[in-house]
Amino acid sequence: MEPKNDIEIAQSAILANISELASNLHLNENDWEPYGKYIAKLNTESSSNKQGNLILVTAINPTPAGEGKTTVTIGLGQALNRINKNAVVTLREPSLGPTLGMKGGATGGGYSQVLPMEDINLHFTGDIHAITTANNALAALLDNHIHHGNELNIDPRRVIINRVVDLNDRSLRNVTIGLGGPFNGIPREDKFDITVASEIMAILCLATSLEDLKDRLSKMVIAYNYQKEPITVRDLNVEGALTVLLKKALHPNLVQTIENTPAIVHGGPFANIAHGCCSLIATKTALGLSDYVITEAGFGADLGAEKFFNLKCRIGELKPRAVVIVATTRALKMHGGVGKTELLEEDITAVEKGIENLEKHIQTIQTFGLPVIVAINRFATDSKAELEYIIKWCEKKEVDVSLTEVWEHGGKGGIDLAEKVVNICEEKESDFSFLYSNDETIEEKVASIAKKVYGAKDVVFSKKARNQINLFQQYKWDKLPVCIAKTQYSLSDDPSLLGRPKDFSITINELKPSIGAGFIVALAGNILTMPGLPKNPAALNIDIDDNGNTKGLF
Template identity: 55%
Template sequence: MTVKSDIEIAREAKSKPISEVAAKLGIPADAIIPYGTTKAKLSFDFINALNTRPNGKLILVTAISPTPAGEGKTTTTVGLTDGLNRIGQKAMCALREPSLGPSFGMKGGAAGGGYAQVVPMEDINLHFTGDFHAITSAHNLLSALIDNHIYWGNKLGIDSRRVEWRRVLDMNDRALRSILNSLGGVSNGYPRQDGFDITVASEVMAILCLASDLKDLQNRLGNIIVAYTRDKAPIRARDLNADGAMTVLLKDALMPNMVQTLENNPAFLHGGPFANIAHGCNSVLATKSALKVADYVVTEAGFGADLGAEKFFDIKCRKAGLSPDACVIVATVRALKMHGGVAKDDLKTENADAVAKGCANLKRHIENVGKFGVPAVVAINRFITDTDAEIQEVMKAAEEMGTRAFLCTHWADGGKGTEALAAHVVEVANSGKAAFKPLYPDSMPLRDKVRTIATEIYRAADISCDGTIEKRFKELEEMGFGHLPVCMAKTQYSFSTDPTKRGAPEGHIVPIRELRLSAGAEFVVVITGEIMTMPGLPRVPAADTIRLNEEGQIEGLF
C-alpha cells in the first residue's frame, strides 16, 4: 500500500473559509483580518473585548526526550483537538509557527502530519503571514541602529567590545555564527566582532510571545539591554529610540493567526521560539484568547518535558498567570526502544525488553510534570511496526507512575484515533486534581534557580560554573534581575548536556557556558554544554529535494 505524504494529504483537504471556522467559536467575521481565504489574524478590538469571559481548560502536550525515531508532539496536539471536537467538546489548539531553518534543514515543519495536520500546510511552513520576517526585521533594525549610533559619534558611550545584541536570520547558517562587521574602511563604521543567531532564538521573538498588548510590547522592546558602556552601565533599546519603530514593524505580527485542522477545527498558530535555545511556547496572546473562546485549549511546548514543559510552567504560566489543568506526554514505542539502547536501523524488530528499559525516560518525565502539580496522561503515538507486547510495556510503565496511557492512531485516522484519549483528558481536566505551582519562587537567587532545574528536572548532581559565570550571576543579581526566571538552553536529546546519553541518566554535571540577559522578555538565558543558538544544515539538507513541479506545486516539503 502506498502511503501518501503529508503534503499530498494536505492538498486533498476540503478547507472551509476561515470565517466559517471562526464562527464555530462565536468569532464574528468582522473580528478577523483575512490573509486569503484560509488563514486570518484575530483583531485587537475583539481580543480586548474578551477580558470578562471565563477561561476554558488548558491542556499542555509535551513529550519524552526526542530521538531520530520521532515522537509526533504537534501531530498529537492536532489529533487530540480533533478528537475533543468529535466527542462533542468545543476545542481548539494553540501552536507555534515553524521556522524556515528546520524546514529547509533536517527537523521539518510544525504543521503536524498524516491526517492530523493544520492547513494550509505549505503556507504555514513557508512565509505564512510574515510574522517571522517582521521579527527578523525588527531585530536587525535594532542591530543597525547600534552600529549607526557608534558611527555618528557614540553619544551614549557604547563600548563596542560589550555589544550584546547579535543579528538574526531565519535560516540555518553556521558560517554566520561568528563574524567581523564594518570592514572595508572608514565609511563602513568601526569594525567589531559580531554574529548571528537564528530568528527563533531572538529576544524579540520571546517578547512577542510574552507581550500582553501593543503597549506592553513596546515597553518590553524598550527594556532590551543591547550593550554596556566602559563603566558597565547598560544601554537599552529605548536609549537608541528604537522601541517605537520596532513596534511599528511588529504591529500586525502581534495579532494571533488562525487556521484550521484537516477536520475544519480552529487553530491558532502564533510565535515560534525553539525550546532548546529559547522558551519554546506559542504566544501568551494566542493562548489567552483561545481560553476565552473555547472550552478546551490544547497547546504544546517544544521538545521533551525537561525543556518545553519546564519553560511553559516556569516562564509562560508564571508570567501570564496561566494554570494548566492537564498534561499529555507523547511517547512512541520506536523512541522508547532507542532510549532502551536499540539502534535506529533495528527498530522494526520487536524488543519489549528495550521498550521497558527505555520507559525510564517516560517515567522521569511523568514524575517531573507531577512536580508542577499538573496531572499527566500518556499518549502512545502508534506506528504500524509496534507490537502488542511492546505497547503493553508502555501501558504498564504509565500505570506504575499512577497514570494511564492511551493508544492513539491520529496520524492514520485523524480525530477518530484519539477519542479515548480525549475523553480521559476531559475527565482529568475537570477532576480538580490540578494544583499548579512553579518549580522555584521568584525570590530564589538565579544560581539556585539554575541548580534547582538541573538537580530536580535533569537529575544532575550539580552545575559547574567558572569564575566568569559566577561573576556574571552576581552582576545580574546586583543589577536587580535576580527575581527573573531562567531559560535553559540545553540539548533536547538527553536529560544531561551530552546528546548521546539517552534514557534517564543521573548524577551528571551540567556545565554553564554563558548567561544572556533578556531584560525585555524578562528571563535569563542559561547556555549549557555545546548548545548552538545558530544551527547548521545537515550534510544532505531538506532543501536539496524541495522544488516546484510542472504544475507549479511544491514538491519535497514533507
C-alpha cells in the same frame, strides 16, 4: 496503491473558508482580518469572558526516531471536537531553517495536520520576517549610533545584539563587519543567529498588548558601555520604530486542522535559549474562545514543559489543567540503547530500559502538581508485545495511558485520549505550582530545575557565570525567572547520555540577560543559536509542478 504522504493528504483536504471558521468561534467582523481564503489575523482582544481548560502536550526527550508531539496535539484537538467538546489548538509557527534543513515542517502529519500546510511551513503571514526586520533594524541603528559619535559610549567589543536570518547558515555564525574604511562603520566582530533565537521573538511571544510589547522592547539590553553598564533599546530611543515594524506580527494567526478544528498558530521562540511555546496572546485568545485549549511546548518535558510552567504560565498567569506526555516504542527503544537501524526489531528489554526516561518526565509533571496522561503515538511497525508492556507499566504506576492513532485516523484515532482528558478536567483538581519563587537566588533557581527536573546531583558554575551573577545582582536581574539552555536530547547537558542518566552534574558556562522577555538565560553545554544544514537538506526534495503545486514538503 502507495499510501499518501503528508503533503498529498493536505492537498486533498477540503478546507472551510476562514469566514466560516470565524463564525463558528462567534467572532464578529471587527475581530479578524482575512489573509486570503484560509488564513486570518485575529485582533488581540478577540475573546470572550470564558476561560477554557488549558492542556499541555509535551514528550520524552526527542530522538531521531521521532515522537509526533505536534501530530498528537492536533489529533487531540480534533478528537475533542468529535466528542462534542469545543476545542482550539494553539501551536508555534515553523521556522524556515528546520523546514529547509533536517527537520522539515512542523504542522503535524498524516490526518492530523494544520492547514494550509504549505503556507504555514513557508512564509505564512510574515511574522518571522517582521521579527527579522525589527532585529536587524535594531542592530543597524546601534552600529549607526557608534559610527556617528557614540554618545552612549558603547564598547563595540561588548555589543550583545546579533543580527538574524530565518535560515540555517553556519557561515554566518561569526563574521566581521565595518570593513572598507571610515565610511563603512566601525570594524568589529559580529554574529548571526537564526531568527527564532532573537530575543525579539521571545518578547513578542510574551507580550500581552501593543503597549506591553513596546515596554518590553525598550528594556532589551543590547550592549554595555566602557564602564560595563548596560545599554538598552530605550537608551537608543528606537522602541517606537521597532513596535511599528511588529504591529501586525503581534496579532495571532487563525487557521484550521484537516478536520476543520480551529487552530491558532503564532510565534516560535527557540526552545533551547527561550521558552519554546506559541505566543501568550494566542493561548489567552484561545482560552477565551473555547472550552479546551490544546497546546504544546518545544522538545521534551525537561525543556518545553518546564519553561512553559516556570516562564510562560508565571508571566501570563496561566493555570494548566493537565499534561499529555507523548512517547513511542521507537523512541523508548533508542533511549534503551537501540540504534536507529534496528528499531523494526522487537526488543522488550530496550523498551524496559528506555521507559526510565518517560518515568522521569512523569515525575517532573507531578512535581508541578498536575495530572498526567501518557499518549503512545502508535506506528505501524510497533509490536503488540511492546505496546502492551508500556500500557501495563503505566497502569502499574497508576498513570493514565492512551494508545493513539491520530496520524492514520485523525481525530477518530484520539477519541480515547480525548475522553481521558475530559475526565481529568471534570474530576480532578489542579494543584499547579511553580518550582521556585522569583525571590530565590539565581543559583537556587538553577539548582531547583537541575535537580527536580533533570535529576542532576549538583550544579557547577564557571568563573565567568559567577562573575555575571554578581553583576546581575547589581541591576536586580536576579529577581527574574531562569531559562536554562541545554541540549534537548538528554536530561543532562551531554547529548550522548540517553535514557535516564544518573549521578551527573549540570555545568552553567555563561549567563545572558533577556530583560525584555523577562528572564535570565543560563547556558549549559554548547548551544548553537545558528544551526547548520545537513549534507542532504530537506530543500533538495522540495519542488513545484507546472500547475503551481508544491511537492516534497513535509
